[in-house]
Amino acid sequence: MSGVSWESVIAVFGLAVPVVAALWEFVLAGRKRLGYRVQMDTTVRDSSTSGPETRVFQRMQWDGRTLADPSVVLLRIENVGWSPIVDGDYVAPPTDPVGVRIAFPGRRVVGMAVTERSDNVPRSFFEPDRAGFATTDGVISLPKVILNRRAHYKVLAVLDREESFREPDFPDPVVTAGVVGGVRGRTIKKTEYYPFASRPVRWLLALLVLVSVAQSVSTFARGENAAAAPLDCAEGTLHLSGSTAFRPVLELAAAQYTKTCPGARIPLTDNSFRGSVPGLDTLAAAGGKAEPGTDAGLGDRLAFSDGPKSDGRPQLLPRPVALSLFTLVVSEDTGVRDLSLKQVRDIYAGRITNWSQVKGRDLPIQLVSRHPGSGTRSALEKRVLDGRPLPAVTTNDCRSLDTGRPGRCEVGGTPALLDTVATTPGALGHSEVGSAAAHEGVRQVRIDGYPATLEGADQGAYPFWETEIAYTYGEPPADSIAAGFLRYLADEVGKDVIRSQGHRPCSELDKPLVCRPAGS
Structure with a gap:
Protein backbone atom coordinates (compact mmCIF):
# COMPACT_ATOMS: atom_id res chain seq x y z
CA MET A 1 0.00 0.00 0.00
CA SER A 2 1.84 3.05 -1.27
CA GLY A 3 1.64 6.15 0.94
CA VAL A 4 -0.04 4.36 3.84
CA SER A 5 2.13 3.85 6.94
CA TRP A 6 1.90 0.95 9.36
CA GLU A 7 1.11 3.46 12.12
CA SER A 8 -2.03 4.54 10.21
CA VAL A 9 -3.17 0.94 9.71
CA ILE A 10 -2.69 0.19 13.41
CA ALA A 11 -4.58 3.35 14.41
CA VAL A 12 -7.59 2.50 12.19
CA PHE A 13 -7.59 -1.07 13.48
CA GLY A 14 -7.45 0.21 17.06
CA LEU A 15 -10.55 2.34 16.49
CA ALA A 16 -12.45 -0.54 14.88
CA VAL A 17 -11.86 -2.98 17.75
CA PRO A 18 -13.94 -1.18 20.45
CA VAL A 19 -16.75 -0.50 17.95
CA VAL A 20 -16.98 -4.18 17.06
CA ALA A 21 -16.78 -5.13 20.74
CA ALA A 22 -19.60 -2.77 21.68
CA LEU A 23 -21.85 -4.01 18.87
CA TRP A 24 -21.22 -7.61 19.83
CA GLU A 25 -21.89 -7.15 23.54
CA PHE A 26 -24.78 -4.71 23.53
CA VAL A 27 -26.60 -5.58 20.29
CA LEU A 28 -25.96 -9.26 19.59
CA ALA A 29 -24.61 -11.63 22.25
CA GLY A 30 -25.56 -9.84 25.43
CA ARG A 31 -29.16 -9.03 24.62
CA LYS A 32 -30.72 -11.96 26.50
CA ARG A 33 -28.69 -14.14 28.83
CA LEU A 34 -29.89 -16.40 31.67
CA GLY A 35 -27.25 -17.45 34.20
CA TYR A 36 -26.82 -19.27 37.49
CA ARG A 37 -24.24 -19.55 40.25
CA VAL A 38 -23.72 -22.30 42.82
CA GLN A 39 -23.05 -20.06 45.82
CA MET A 40 -22.88 -22.89 48.34
CA ASP A 41 -22.66 -26.67 48.13
CA THR A 42 -21.81 -28.00 51.60
CA THR A 43 -21.91 -31.54 52.90
CA VAL A 44 -22.29 -31.84 56.67
CA ARG A 45 -20.53 -34.83 58.16
CA ASP A 46 -19.24 -35.75 61.62
CA SER A 47 -21.80 -33.57 63.38
CA SER A 48 -20.61 -34.73 66.77
CA THR A 49 -17.21 -33.13 66.24
CA SER A 50 -18.08 -30.09 64.14
CA GLY A 51 -19.21 -26.61 65.05
CA PRO A 52 -22.64 -25.19 65.91
CA GLU A 53 -23.79 -25.13 62.28
CA THR A 54 -24.35 -28.89 62.27
CA ARG A 55 -26.79 -28.69 65.18
CA VAL A 56 -29.22 -27.21 62.65
CA PHE A 57 -28.99 -30.44 60.68
CA GLN A 58 -29.45 -32.47 63.85
CA ARG A 59 -32.73 -30.66 64.49
CA MET A 60 -33.75 -31.36 60.92
CA GLN A 61 -33.06 -35.03 61.49
CA TRP A 62 -35.41 -35.00 64.42
CA ASP A 63 -38.15 -33.45 62.32
CA GLY A 64 -39.58 -36.78 61.25
CA ARG A 65 -36.72 -37.77 58.90
CA THR A 66 -33.28 -39.26 59.38
CA LEU A 67 -30.70 -37.85 56.93
CA ALA A 68 -27.81 -40.23 56.27
CA ASP A 69 -25.48 -37.68 54.64
CA PRO A 70 -27.17 -34.25 54.51
CA SER A 71 -26.03 -31.36 52.35
CA VAL A 72 -27.17 -27.87 51.50
CA VAL A 73 -27.02 -26.18 48.09
CA LEU A 74 -27.70 -22.49 47.43
CA LEU A 75 -28.18 -21.46 43.79
CA ARG A 76 -28.66 -18.01 42.33
CA ILE A 77 -30.71 -17.71 39.13
CA GLU A 78 -30.14 -14.35 37.42
CA ASN A 79 -30.69 -12.30 34.30
CA VAL A 80 -27.14 -11.43 33.19
CA GLY A 81 -28.12 -9.92 29.86
CA TRP A 82 -29.16 -6.43 28.82
CA SER A 83 -32.86 -7.12 28.14
CA PRO A 84 -35.71 -8.39 30.34
CA ILE A 85 -36.62 -12.09 30.25
CA VAL A 86 -40.37 -12.68 30.00
CA ASP A 87 -42.56 -15.80 30.02
CA GLY A 88 -42.33 -16.34 26.27
CA ASP A 89 -38.52 -16.17 26.23
CA TYR A 90 -38.03 -19.51 28.02
CA VAL A 91 -37.17 -22.45 25.76
CA ALA A 92 -40.15 -24.61 26.71
CA PRO A 93 -43.59 -25.34 25.23
CA PRO A 94 -46.21 -22.71 26.07
CA THR A 95 -48.18 -25.34 27.98
CA ASP A 96 -45.20 -26.22 30.19
CA PRO A 97 -45.11 -23.87 33.23
CA VAL A 98 -41.56 -24.91 34.14
CA GLY A 99 -38.73 -22.59 33.12
CA VAL A 100 -35.75 -24.05 35.02
CA ARG A 101 -35.03 -27.59 36.22
CA ILE A 102 -32.29 -28.47 38.73
CA ALA A 103 -31.08 -32.04 39.30
CA PHE A 104 -28.59 -33.26 41.90
CA PRO A 105 -26.85 -36.50 40.79
CA GLY A 106 -26.31 -38.85 43.72
CA ARG A 107 -28.68 -36.90 45.98
CA ARG A 108 -32.40 -36.65 46.62
CA VAL A 109 -34.19 -33.41 47.47
CA VAL A 110 -35.53 -33.30 51.04
CA GLY A 111 -36.84 -29.77 50.90
CA MET A 112 -36.34 -26.43 49.17
CA ALA A 113 -37.27 -22.77 49.49
CA VAL A 114 -36.68 -19.45 47.73
CA THR A 115 -34.63 -17.46 50.25
CA GLU A 116 -33.98 -14.21 48.37
CA ARG A 117 -35.37 -12.37 45.38
CA SER A 118 -34.94 -8.98 43.78
CA ASP A 119 -37.48 -6.33 44.70
CA ASN A 120 -39.06 -6.49 41.25
CA VAL A 121 -39.53 -10.30 41.34
CA PRO A 122 -43.05 -10.93 42.73
CA ARG A 123 -43.48 -13.38 45.59
CA SER A 124 -46.44 -14.91 43.77
CA PHE A 125 -44.08 -16.81 41.44
CA PHE A 126 -43.04 -19.00 44.40
CA GLU A 127 -46.32 -19.71 46.15
CA PRO A 128 -46.67 -23.42 47.10
CA ASP A 129 -49.58 -23.99 44.72
CA ARG A 130 -47.92 -22.14 41.81
CA ALA A 131 -47.79 -24.19 38.61
CA GLY A 132 -44.21 -25.12 37.73
CA PHE A 133 -42.87 -24.62 41.28
CA ALA A 134 -42.36 -28.09 42.75
CA THR A 135 -40.05 -30.96 43.62
CA THR A 136 -40.66 -34.11 41.62
CA ASP A 137 -38.53 -37.29 41.54
CA GLY A 138 -35.55 -35.49 43.06
CA VAL A 139 -35.65 -32.59 40.57
CA ILE A 140 -36.49 -29.01 41.54
CA SER A 141 -38.79 -27.29 39.05
CA LEU A 142 -38.94 -23.50 38.92
CA PRO A 143 -41.59 -21.49 37.05
CA LYS A 144 -41.04 -19.13 34.15
CA VAL A 145 -40.11 -16.15 36.31
CA ILE A 146 -40.09 -12.72 34.69
CA LEU A 147 -36.66 -11.20 35.31
CA ASN A 148 -35.76 -7.62 34.55
CA ARG A 149 -32.18 -6.69 33.83
CA ARG A 150 -29.87 -7.75 36.73
CA ALA A 151 -32.81 -9.31 38.62
CA HIS A 152 -32.27 -12.58 40.46
CA TYR A 153 -33.64 -15.04 42.99
CA LYS A 154 -32.01 -17.70 45.16
CA VAL A 155 -33.07 -21.30 45.80
CA LEU A 156 -31.95 -23.14 48.95
CA ALA A 157 -32.18 -26.96 48.77
CA VAL A 158 -31.68 -29.51 51.54
CA LEU A 159 -30.48 -32.85 50.13
CA ASP A 160 -29.57 -36.35 51.25
CA ARG A 161 -27.33 -39.00 49.70
CA GLU A 162 -28.95 -41.66 47.48
CA GLU A 163 -28.36 -45.11 48.92
CA SER A 164 -26.96 -46.37 45.61
CA PHE A 165 -24.40 -43.53 45.29
CA ARG A 166 -20.99 -44.59 46.65
CA GLU A 167 -18.58 -41.86 45.53
CA PRO A 168 -17.07 -39.69 48.32
CA ASP A 169 -17.82 -36.39 46.52
CA PHE A 170 -21.03 -35.38 44.79
CA PRO A 171 -21.16 -34.13 41.17
CA ASP A 172 -22.14 -30.51 40.59
CA PRO A 173 -25.85 -29.69 40.30
CA VAL A 174 -27.21 -29.93 36.75
CA VAL A 175 -29.25 -26.87 35.77
CA THR A 176 -31.35 -27.14 32.62
CA ALA A 177 -32.92 -24.03 31.12
CA GLY A 178 -32.61 -21.63 28.25
CA VAL A 179 -33.95 -18.45 26.69
CA VAL A 180 -34.46 -17.39 23.11
CA GLY A 181 -32.19 -14.59 21.97
CA GLY A 182 -28.53 -13.73 21.55
CA VAL A 183 -26.04 -15.66 19.43
CA ARG A 184 -24.34 -17.89 22.01
CA GLY A 185 -27.01 -20.58 22.02
CA ARG A 186 -29.94 -21.02 24.34
CA THR A 187 -28.37 -22.92 27.25
CA ILE A 188 -28.23 -21.33 30.70
CA LYS A 189 -24.69 -20.16 31.56
CA LYS A 190 -22.80 -20.85 34.78
CA THR A 191 -21.32 -17.57 36.05
CA GLU A 192 -18.70 -17.73 38.81
CA TYR A 193 -18.57 -13.95 39.06
CA TYR A 194 -20.91 -11.23 37.96
CA PRO A 195 -20.22 -10.92 34.25
CA PHE A 196 -18.60 -7.79 32.89
CA ALA A 197 -18.25 -8.91 29.30
CA SER A 198 -18.40 -12.07 27.25
CA ARG A 199 -15.33 -14.09 26.35
CA PRO A 200 -15.20 -12.87 22.72
CA VAL A 201 -15.34 -9.29 23.96
CA ARG A 202 -12.53 -9.93 26.42
CA TRP A 203 -10.45 -11.29 23.54
CA LEU A 204 -11.23 -8.20 21.51
CA LEU A 205 -10.24 -5.96 24.41
CA ALA A 206 -7.00 -7.89 24.78
CA LEU A 207 -6.41 -7.36 21.08
CA LEU A 208 -6.99 -3.64 21.61
CA VAL A 209 -4.29 -3.65 24.26
CA LEU A 210 -1.93 -5.35 21.81
CA VAL A 211 -2.74 -2.71 19.25
CA SER A 212 -1.86 0.02 21.76
CA VAL A 213 1.39 -1.76 22.57
CA ALA A 214 2.20 -2.06 18.88
CA GLN A 215 1.63 1.67 18.45
CA SER A 216 3.91 2.45 21.37
CA VAL A 217 6.63 0.13 20.11
CA SER A 218 6.38 1.59 16.64
CA THR A 219 6.69 5.13 18.04
CA PHE A 220 9.57 4.59 20.43
CA ALA A 221 11.53 2.05 18.39
CA ARG A 222 12.20 4.48 15.59
CA GLY A 223 15.71 5.86 15.89
CA GLU A 224 16.40 3.88 19.10
CA ASN A 225 18.46 0.73 19.34
CA ALA A 226 17.65 -0.30 22.92
CA ALA A 227 15.28 0.66 25.68
CA ALA A 228 16.50 1.89 29.04
CA ALA A 229 16.54 -0.61 31.89
CA PRO A 230 13.89 -0.25 34.62
CA LEU A 231 14.75 1.91 37.62
CA ASP A 232 14.80 -1.13 39.93
CA CYS A 233 17.56 -2.82 37.95
CA ALA A 234 20.86 -3.16 39.78
CA GLU A 235 24.10 -4.88 38.92
CA LEU A 323 0.29 -14.19 52.44
CA SER A 324 1.09 -17.87 51.94
CA LEU A 325 -1.67 -20.45 52.10
CA PHE A 326 -0.80 -23.98 53.16
CA THR A 327 -2.77 -27.19 52.92
CA LEU A 328 -2.85 -30.68 54.35
CA VAL A 329 -2.21 -33.34 51.71
CA VAL A 330 -2.96 -37.07 51.71
CA SER A 331 -2.12 -39.99 49.46
CA GLU A 332 -4.89 -40.88 47.04
CA ASP A 333 -5.68 -44.17 48.78
CA THR A 334 -6.91 -42.67 52.09
CA GLY A 335 -10.47 -41.98 50.89
CA VAL A 336 -10.52 -38.72 52.87
CA ARG A 337 -10.93 -35.22 51.41
CA ASP A 338 -12.30 -33.28 54.39
CA LEU A 339 -11.37 -33.23 58.09
CA SER A 340 -12.65 -31.13 60.95
CA LEU A 341 -10.11 -29.10 62.90
CA LYS A 342 -10.69 -31.34 65.91
CA GLN A 343 -10.01 -34.44 63.83
CA VAL A 344 -6.74 -32.96 62.56
CA ARG A 345 -5.62 -32.24 66.11
CA ASP A 346 -6.67 -35.72 67.26
CA ILE A 347 -4.64 -37.29 64.43
CA TYR A 348 -1.46 -35.39 65.35
CA ALA A 349 -2.12 -36.12 69.04
CA GLY A 350 -2.30 -39.86 68.34
CA ARG A 351 -5.96 -40.23 69.32
CA ILE A 352 -6.91 -41.09 65.73
CA THR A 353 -4.53 -43.57 64.13
CA ASN A 354 -6.51 -45.13 61.26
CA TRP A 355 -8.31 -43.43 58.39
CA SER A 356 -11.38 -45.59 59.00
CA GLN A 357 -11.95 -43.58 62.20
CA VAL A 358 -12.74 -40.53 60.04
CA LYS A 359 -14.79 -42.41 57.43
CA GLY A 360 -11.80 -43.20 55.23
CA ARG A 361 -10.32 -46.53 54.28
CA ASP A 362 -8.85 -49.07 56.69
CA LEU A 363 -5.26 -47.79 56.58
CA PRO A 364 -2.92 -46.77 59.43
CA ILE A 365 -2.10 -43.05 59.30
CA GLN A 366 1.52 -42.25 58.34
CA LEU A 367 2.52 -38.66 59.24
CA VAL A 368 5.11 -37.15 56.91
CA SER A 369 6.51 -33.89 58.28
CA ARG A 370 9.25 -31.35 57.60
CA HIS A 371 12.40 -31.14 59.72
CA PRO A 372 12.51 -28.64 62.62
CA GLY A 373 13.25 -25.17 61.29
CA SER A 374 10.69 -25.43 58.50
CA GLY A 375 8.30 -22.49 58.34
CA THR A 376 5.53 -24.72 56.98
CA ARG A 377 5.90 -27.02 59.97
CA SER A 378 5.91 -24.05 62.36
CA ALA A 379 2.71 -22.72 60.75
CA LEU A 380 1.08 -26.14 61.16
CA GLU A 381 1.97 -26.31 64.86
CA LYS A 382 1.07 -22.68 65.56
CA ARG A 383 -2.12 -22.14 63.56
CA VAL A 384 -3.62 -25.61 63.12
CA LEU A 385 -2.45 -27.60 66.15
CA ASP A 386 -2.90 -24.70 68.60
CA GLY A 387 0.78 -24.63 69.57
CA ARG A 388 1.09 -28.36 70.26
CA PRO A 389 4.28 -30.04 68.97
CA LEU A 390 4.29 -32.93 66.52
CA PRO A 391 4.45 -36.49 67.90
CA ALA A 392 7.74 -38.37 68.14
CA VAL A 393 9.43 -39.67 65.00
CA THR A 394 9.14 -43.45 64.60
CA THR A 395 11.81 -43.76 61.89
CA ASN A 396 14.55 -41.50 60.55
CA ASP A 397 14.04 -42.72 56.99
CA CYS A 398 10.59 -42.33 55.43
CA ARG A 399 11.35 -45.19 53.07
CA SER A 400 11.50 -47.57 56.04
CA LEU A 401 8.04 -46.68 57.44
CA ASP A 402 6.10 -49.73 58.56
CA THR A 403 2.82 -49.08 56.74
CA GLY A 404 1.11 -51.79 58.78
CA ARG A 405 0.96 -49.51 61.81
CA PRO A 406 0.87 -45.72 62.46
CA GLY A 407 4.17 -43.86 62.16
CA ARG A 408 5.87 -40.53 61.54
CA CYS A 409 8.97 -39.51 59.61
CA GLU A 410 10.57 -36.23 58.49
CA VAL A 411 11.97 -34.91 55.22
CA GLY A 412 13.99 -31.85 54.32
CA GLY A 413 11.92 -29.94 51.74
CA THR A 414 8.49 -29.49 50.18
CA PRO A 415 9.20 -31.49 46.97
CA ALA A 416 10.53 -34.41 49.02
CA LEU A 417 7.49 -34.29 51.31
CA LEU A 418 5.03 -34.36 48.41
CA ASP A 419 6.90 -37.24 46.75
CA THR A 420 6.84 -39.20 50.01
CA VAL A 421 3.13 -38.61 50.61
CA ALA A 422 2.29 -39.63 47.04
CA THR A 423 4.16 -42.96 47.35
CA THR A 424 3.32 -43.91 50.97
CA PRO A 425 0.00 -45.70 51.67
CA GLY A 426 -2.12 -43.78 54.20
CA ALA A 427 0.22 -40.76 54.28
CA LEU A 428 -0.71 -37.29 55.60
CA GLY A 429 1.58 -34.28 55.13
CA HIS A 430 1.60 -30.49 54.75
CA SER A 431 2.62 -28.17 51.92
CA GLU A 432 2.09 -24.77 50.43
CA VAL A 433 -0.88 -24.72 48.05
CA GLY A 434 0.86 -24.03 44.73
CA SER A 435 3.22 -27.00 44.96
CA ALA A 436 0.47 -29.33 46.21
CA ALA A 437 -1.87 -28.39 43.37
CA ALA A 438 0.81 -29.13 40.77
CA HIS A 439 1.92 -32.47 42.26
CA GLU A 440 0.41 -35.73 41.01
CA GLY A 441 -0.51 -38.44 43.47
CA VAL A 442 -1.62 -36.23 46.37
CA ARG A 443 -4.99 -34.73 47.30
CA GLN A 444 -5.57 -31.53 49.24
CA VAL A 445 -7.68 -31.84 52.40
CA ARG A 446 -10.34 -29.31 53.33
CA ILE A 447 -10.48 -28.22 56.98
CA ASP A 448 -14.03 -27.95 58.36
CA GLY A 449 -15.25 -27.95 54.75
CA TYR A 450 -13.06 -25.02 53.67
CA PRO A 451 -10.39 -25.40 50.96
CA ALA A 452 -7.18 -23.39 51.12
CA THR A 453 -8.42 -20.04 49.79
CA LEU A 454 -7.89 -16.43 50.80
CA GLU A 455 -11.66 -16.07 51.17
CA GLY A 456 -11.73 -18.83 53.77
CA ALA A 457 -8.79 -17.30 55.64
CA ASP A 458 -10.42 -13.83 55.50
CA GLN A 459 -13.57 -15.24 57.10
CA GLY A 460 -11.49 -16.76 59.89
CA ALA A 461 -12.66 -20.24 58.83
CA TYR A 462 -9.47 -21.58 57.22
CA PRO A 463 -6.59 -21.61 59.72
CA PHE A 464 -3.54 -22.85 57.77
CA TRP A 465 -1.74 -19.73 56.51
CA GLU A 466 1.33 -17.67 57.30
Missing part, protein backbone atom coordinates in the same frame (compact mmCIF):
# COMPACT_ATOMS: atom_id res chain seq x y z
CA GLY A 236 25.75 -7.52 41.04
CA THR A 237 25.09 -10.94 42.54
CA LEU A 238 22.18 -11.58 44.91
CA HIS A 239 22.15 -14.60 47.24
CA LEU A 240 18.73 -15.89 48.31
CA SER A 241 18.02 -18.43 51.04
CA GLY A 242 15.21 -19.71 53.25
CA SER A 243 11.76 -21.19 52.73
CA THR A 244 11.37 -24.19 50.44
CA ALA A 245 7.64 -23.40 50.21
CA PHE A 246 8.39 -19.96 48.72
CA ARG A 247 11.17 -21.26 46.47
CA PRO A 248 9.01 -21.57 43.30
CA VAL A 249 8.12 -17.87 43.57
CA LEU A 250 11.75 -16.84 44.00
CA GLU A 251 12.95 -19.04 41.14
CA LEU A 252 10.46 -17.52 38.74
CA ALA A 253 11.00 -13.96 40.00
CA ALA A 254 14.78 -14.35 39.80
CA ALA A 255 14.57 -15.60 36.22
CA GLN A 256 12.35 -12.65 35.23
CA TYR A 257 14.53 -10.11 37.08
CA THR A 258 17.82 -11.27 35.53
CA LYS A 259 16.18 -11.34 32.11
CA THR A 260 15.05 -7.74 32.56
CA CYS A 261 18.29 -6.63 34.21
CA PRO A 262 21.25 -8.11 32.29
CA GLY A 263 23.77 -6.92 34.89
CA ALA A 264 22.15 -8.93 37.70
CA ARG A 265 22.99 -12.49 38.75
CA ILE A 266 20.88 -14.58 41.15
CA PRO A 267 22.37 -18.09 41.45
CA LEU A 268 19.96 -20.59 43.02
CA THR A 269 20.92 -24.04 44.32
CA ASP A 270 19.26 -26.72 46.45
CA ASN A 271 21.57 -25.66 49.28
CA SER A 272 20.07 -22.15 49.13
CA PHE A 273 16.63 -23.34 50.27
CA ARG A 274 16.78 -25.64 53.29
CA GLY A 275 13.99 -24.04 55.34
CA SER A 276 13.10 -20.75 56.99
CA VAL A 277 15.36 -21.05 60.06
CA PRO A 278 18.44 -22.28 58.11
CA GLY A 279 17.93 -19.36 55.71
CA LEU A 280 17.90 -16.86 58.57
CA ASP A 281 21.01 -18.57 60.01
CA THR A 282 22.78 -18.15 56.66
CA LEU A 283 21.87 -14.45 56.47
CA ALA A 284 22.96 -13.78 60.07
CA ALA A 285 26.27 -15.59 59.55
CA ALA A 286 26.99 -13.63 56.36
CA GLY A 287 26.23 -10.35 58.11
CA GLY A 288 28.40 -11.20 61.09
CA LYS A 289 31.28 -12.09 58.81
CA ALA A 290 30.95 -8.97 56.64
CA GLU A 291 30.43 -6.55 59.58
CA PRO A 292 28.85 -3.79 57.45
CA GLY A 293 28.65 -1.37 60.37
CA THR A 294 25.78 0.18 62.34
CA ASP A 295 24.55 2.48 59.55
CA ALA A 296 24.79 0.03 56.64
CA GLY A 297 23.39 -3.33 55.68
CA LEU A 298 24.18 -6.14 53.28
CA GLY A 299 23.11 -5.31 49.76
CA ASP A 300 23.63 -8.76 48.26
CA ARG A 301 21.64 -11.13 50.52
CA LEU A 302 17.98 -11.85 51.35
CA ALA A 303 16.39 -14.60 53.44
CA PHE A 304 12.72 -15.60 53.16
CA SER A 305 10.82 -17.07 56.09
CA ASP A 306 7.33 -18.53 56.53
CA GLY A 307 6.42 -16.35 59.48
CA PRO A 308 8.42 -14.06 61.77
CA LYS A 309 11.83 -14.93 63.17
CA SER A 310 12.28 -15.85 66.80
CA ASP A 311 13.48 -13.33 69.38
CA GLY A 312 17.03 -12.10 69.05
CA ARG A 313 19.07 -11.11 65.98
CA PRO A 314 17.99 -7.46 65.92
CA GLN A 315 20.10 -6.93 62.79
CA LEU A 316 17.62 -8.98 60.73
CA LEU A 317 14.93 -6.58 59.50
CA PRO A 318 11.54 -7.91 58.26
CA ARG A 319 9.59 -6.89 55.16
CA PRO A 320 6.24 -8.68 54.64
CA VAL A 321 5.97 -9.88 51.05
CA ALA A 322 2.98 -12.20 50.69
CA THR A 467 2.99 -14.40 56.33
CA GLU A 468 5.97 -14.75 53.98
CA ILE A 469 8.62 -12.31 55.18
CA ALA A 470 11.81 -11.17 53.45
CA TYR A 471 14.67 -10.44 55.86
CA THR A 472 17.66 -8.22 55.24
CA TYR A 473 20.77 -7.85 57.36
CA GLY A 474 20.50 -4.20 58.32
CA GLU A 475 19.14 -1.66 55.87
CA PRO A 476 20.47 -2.47 52.39
CA PRO A 477 21.70 0.46 50.27
CA ALA A 478 18.94 1.88 48.08
CA ASP A 479 20.91 1.17 44.90
CA SER A 480 21.82 -2.40 45.88
CA ILE A 481 20.52 -5.49 44.13
CA ALA A 482 18.81 -6.62 47.35
CA ALA A 483 16.78 -3.39 47.53
CA GLY A 484 16.04 -3.53 43.81
CA PHE A 485 14.79 -7.12 43.98
CA LEU A 486 12.48 -6.30 46.92
CA ARG A 487 11.02 -3.38 44.96
CA TYR A 488 10.58 -5.71 41.99
CA LEU A 489 8.56 -8.18 44.10
CA ALA A 490 6.31 -5.32 45.23
CA ASP A 491 5.85 -4.06 41.65
CA GLU A 492 3.16 -5.30 39.26
CA VAL A 493 5.32 -7.94 37.56
CA GLY A 494 6.49 -9.29 40.90
CA LYS A 495 2.92 -9.41 42.20
CA ASP A 496 1.88 -11.37 39.12
CA VAL A 497 4.62 -13.90 39.87
CA ILE A 498 3.49 -14.20 43.51
CA ARG A 499 -0.14 -14.74 42.52
CA SER A 500 0.78 -17.31 39.87
CA GLN A 501 2.20 -19.60 42.56
CA GLY A 502 -0.90 -19.52 44.81
CA HIS A 503 0.18 -16.72 47.18
CA ARG A 504 -1.31 -13.24 47.62
CA PRO A 505 0.78 -10.03 47.63
CA CYS A 506 0.56 -8.16 50.92
CA SER A 507 -0.41 -4.93 49.17
CA GLU A 508 -3.70 -6.52 48.04
CA LEU A 509 -4.87 -7.40 51.56
CA ASP A 510 -7.02 -5.33 53.91
CA LYS A 511 -4.08 -5.25 56.36
CA PRO A 512 -1.04 -4.83 54.06
CA LEU A 513 1.39 -3.60 56.71
CA VAL A 514 0.95 -6.67 58.89
CA CYS A 515 -0.06 -8.92 55.95
CA ARG A 516 -2.85 -10.75 57.72
CA PRO A 517 -6.28 -11.91 56.52
CA ALA A 518 -9.17 -9.65 57.44
CA GLY A 519 -10.60 -12.26 59.80
CA SER A 520 -7.43 -12.72 61.86
